Amino acid sequence: MIRVLIADDQPLVRRGLALILAPDPAFEVVGEAEDGARAVALAHELRPDVVVMDIRMPVLDGVRATEELARTLPESRVLALSTFDMDEYVVAALRAGAYGFLPKDISP
Template identity: 90%
Template sequence: MIRVLIADDQPLVRRGLALILAPEPDVEVVGEAGDGAEAVARAEALRPDVVVMDIRMPVLDGAAATAELARTLPGSRVLALSTFDMDEYVVAALRAGAYGFLPKDVSPEELIAAVRTVHTGDAVVAPRLLTRLISAYVRTPAPAARPAPLSAALDGLTPRELEIWRLLAVGLDNAEIAGELDISVSTVKNHLTGVFGKLGVRDRAQAVIAAYESGLVEAERRGA
């Protein structure tokens, strides 16, 4: 069973999410929370596998709650939700350790699939949606301002790893990267494992953020 905690400041939204998830034979909704602080406290008590977390909540916002859970309960993986596709809080949540992001208007089937995917430890942010979010809210630092760990990682990556990381950051999935480079999907996965290890990131979402922060790819300027 996938134990799920639902955190949202709107009771009707919590009820709706529970009604979608509870009938699934492999999902158990173990609790609800109305703000970020309550979400952390309930997670500590209930130890859910997945926390479906609204990003904008009172007392403690979803990003801050995600960061606290990533620090204290890494086994409780966060799936962040937002009313807005382009929301700076989404990037903050991914930085904080969320395993994925979905807009609240996704279909019930997409929500259920995302919960299952997050439970396995994989990211569920659509590559192109993630790229739009990063492009809107992450600003590329000047080379001299690159974080030291990222500068070291750039030096340690092979040319092939750099190219695969770049293609990932501009929105290609594994199959598209394989087609672009004329290699197998399994080879792409192997290279990405090496990239993640050298960068010290957990998943695709954090790897994309690191690509923008390092200057490997440049963010679009809003209004350009």
Template identity: 85%
Template structure:
């Protein structure tokens, strides 16, 4: 059986960017661009009507910016995954979008191959943000714990984690990928993945990006600088 294409909605306030992204994706039979939106409000409305698998979302747009639109989609259409786009690698809006529910972000100067790979990764349920780039962003823009009772994005704290899960979470937040965590703790890769799944469940977060943000906000890891 042929795998159905990943349906994509493109949201950007610049017509040339929208058209460029569409022209990049359309020749690939693995994708179907189902619509384009010029602002966040329109993106949310079209997502409700078209039910795309992935929304490629510029995070700086008029009417409703990409962060607010992402939060709306996460609440109203949890099956629709958001890939945020940013002009700059180091952008405070990026952390806002990740906290709001985006599954990752991609700089606008990324290659067409990176865009296609990122959309596929997001559609598969994984976070796109490279661990070290994510920690660099968060250490710059997330300013440590908000207080003793600071919640994780989904409302859970770290008290419910086992000591091993807490250690895996800490290593994840410092930028290690699954293979590096496996080596550091002497665990199999499958065991690390199982721990990470448990961490996501207990913190009530959607993906690695939100789990790393939660680590900084809970005080488990301190921002640098």
């Protein structure tokens, strides 16, 4: 089972992603975070296999949170998530240590 932490400042996005993953027994959503600082704290506590990380969040943005997790919890893989699919955001997320990038406007 793949343990997933969802980090996004929009509750509807967090809930929607959790609902998409819920029917698949291969995934377990172990937590949700509303900002990057909370995502880092929860990741250290819950040790998810994957962190779905929004790039633009309050307190600590997703790029900086990804850098922190890549440095301190490299076994948790970060998948960057954003409404911004411009090259600069994709490159920043990948350079920070994200293993992939998922635009929010992609079909389920």
